Structures are given as C-alpha cells and as structure tokens.
Amino acid sequence: MRQVTEAELKQFYPDFVPWQLGRVQIIRKKDHHIPEDALTVTRRTPFGNPFYMTDPKDPECHEIVVREFRKWIAKPEQAWRVTQFLNLVRHSEFHHLACNCKTSEICHADVWIEIWMKQGV
Numbered sequence: 180m181r182q183v184t185e186a187e188l189k190q191f192y193p194d195f196v197p198w199q200l201g202r203v204q205i206i207r208k209k210d211h212h213i214p215e216d217a218l219t220v221t222r223r224t225p226f227g228n229p230f231y232m233t234d235p236k237d238p239e240c241h242e243i244v245v246r247e248f249r250k251w252i253a254k255p256e257q258a259w260r261v262t263q264f265l266n267l268v269r270h271s272e273f274h275h276l277a278c279n280c281k282t283s284e285i286c287h288a289d290v291w292i293e294i295w296m297k298q299g300v
C-alpha cells in the first residue's frame with residue numbers, strides 16, 4: 180500500500196486542520212483510567228514501537244528507540260500504518276495518545292503526533 184500524499188489529503192479534506200494531539204501515560208493502578216479520547220499506541224497495537232529498550236531507566240535508550248521508530252515508520256512498507264493512524268484520528272474523537280512511557284520521557288507517540296500535525300498543513 181502506498182502512502183497518501185499531502186496533496187491528496189488537501190484535495191479530499193480542503194478545510195481540514197489537524198487538532199492538537201497530546202500524550203497520556205497508561206498507569207496500571209486500580210483507580211487510574213486513561214481518558215476516553217485516548218488512542219492506545221502501545222506494542223500490543225499496530226501503532227506500537229517494535230524496538231526494545233536495553234535500559235528503560237536510561238533516557239538515552241528512549242531516544243535511541245524513538246530514533247529507530249522514526250526511521251522505521253518512514254519506510255514504504257509501513258505506509259499502511261501511517262494511513263490507518265491518520266484515518267483513525269481524523270474520523271474519531273481522539274485527542275490523546277496513550278503509551279506506557281511517562282509524559283516527561285521521549286516516546287514514539289511524539290513521532291505519531293509529529294506525523295499527525297504535519298499531514299494537514
């Protein structure tokens with residue numbers, strides 16, 4: 180599947196302005212719920228980061244796997260994920276992306292947010 184170009188997006192959605200996506204952390208506690216407007220982008224989903232950190236406590240490891248994700252998601256064979264993600268967000272009420280990372284940490288969800296913000300402008 181090929182990637183939808185910006186020109187095509189503008190053609191089909193001329194008035195479309197992407198809304199701001201934010202990040203939330205999934206905390207596995209009894210009384211903690213992620214917001215209903217959050218799309219989960221963990222490894223169990225098609226939007227997860229397939230790269231593993233050697234040391235999740237090391238900020239540099241976060242940067243490395245996010246860098247790997249950024250390269251990987253830009254590959255033509257991953258274009259279907261980008262298309263699926265953009266369609267899902269465009270036609271939904273999602274305003275947050277939920278991952279296990281702390282929001283203070285760099286996360287592959289930041290790359291998804293960049294992709295989202297870039298495609299409509």
Ligand SMILES: [Zn+2]
Nearest residue numbers: 278280286287
């Ligand atoms: Zn994350």
